[in-house]
Amino acid sequence: MSCIILGIETSCDDTGVAVVDAGDRVLANVLSSQTQLHADYGGVVPELASRGHSENIVHVFRGALQSAGIGLDDVDLIAVTRGPGLIGCLLVGVMVAKGLSWSTGTPVVGVNHLKAHVWASVLDRTARLAAPALCLIVSGGHTELLLVEEPDSVEGTLVGGTRDDAAGEAFDKVARLLGLGYPGGPVIDRLAAEYRGDLIDFPRPMLSDSSFDFSFSGLKTAVAVYLEERDIPEGRLSDEEQKRVAASFQEAVVEVLATKAQKAIRETGVRTLIAAGGVAANRQLRRRLRDLAGEMGVEIIIPPPKYCTDNAAMVAAAGYRRFLHHGDDGMELDANPSLSIRPVQR
Ligand code: KG4
Ligand code: ZN
DSSP: OOOEEEEEEOSSSEEEEEEEETTTEEEEEEEEEOHHHHHTTTSOOHHHHHHHHHHHHHHHHHHHHHHHTOOGGGOOEEEEEEESSOHHHHHHHHHHHHHHHHHHOOOEEEEEHHHHHHHGGGGGGOOOOOSSEEEEEEOSSOEEEEEEEETTTTEEEEEEOBSSSOHHHHHHHHHHHTTOOSSHHHHHHHHHHHOOSOOOOOOOTTSSOSSOOBOOHHHHHHHHHHHHHTTOOTTOSOHHHHHHHHHHHHHHHHHHHHHHHHHHHHHHOOSEEEEESGGGGOHHHHHHHHHHHHHHTOEEEOOOHHHHSSOSHHHHHHHHHHHHHHOOOGGGOOOOTTOOOOBOOO
């Protein structure tokens, strides 16, 4: 049955509006990236980001309706990211969603951005979410291992999480140390793929620790110390050395993520591994997780790279399921910058 969902994403630096039918068929997925706006600062400037959203949102919204070939009257449900994220940014999306809902009478639901990353797996009908599944969510602000027990709501138990810098944050900070600009993940991914030589043995934080938590700030410091010891000023590495540091850093992150995921699969006994979030676009991580799943005989689900990084189609997909379970959030809907993936008590 058709259900046209309008998804809105403004939690960080991408303004996204998407039109998705029946929770998985993407009719339009429009994104306006603010990368240029923040590039000079080496990271997202919250004030600039929220202003950027309010400038872009109407244009992006019109583009999405046009590209899907629909009018506002055709929309059955509005879904918007309500958290986690930057409060000024979230409020732009939430207020637009509530305004649209109020003026058209269309129901509106608020979506957890992290759960939306998991729902990206079903877009274009690439996969069905099975449970129980172990979910590795790796983004700019989060590194979480979640045992999903109820696939319809992506409810589950948090197995492990970030102690300090998230995986994506580490990519961005190391890219800055290497003078590679923002965001760091895609450029480190590209440079690492071009490198063929030996690797620097950077530390693998908390690798043999019994917990499933992550910590990447020490790894970033190890890269900084490596550069300092060689007296290399920011951005002054030779091309080959830049690739070597990028590849070595990436290898350390991928090894930690894959090893922790492997241990958690063994411990929980799940037969499905899902990887989601911006860092899941990383080619080496994708390869390593696929190999690991093959060796362990478990199913692996990783959304295509375009649905791993922030987008509004995943918000529409998550919003559809939320609406089926909880109905309309109505005008009570509010942004929550520190919304978490709530651990369910067993
Ligand atoms: O999920 P996302 O788009 O936004 C957040 O919710 O944070 O993730 C953004 C993060 C950034 O830190 C970015 O550098 C990283 O994902 N990223 C990557 C790649 N593409 C994006 N990291 C490693 N390799 C990539 N190919
Ligand atoms: Zn995200």
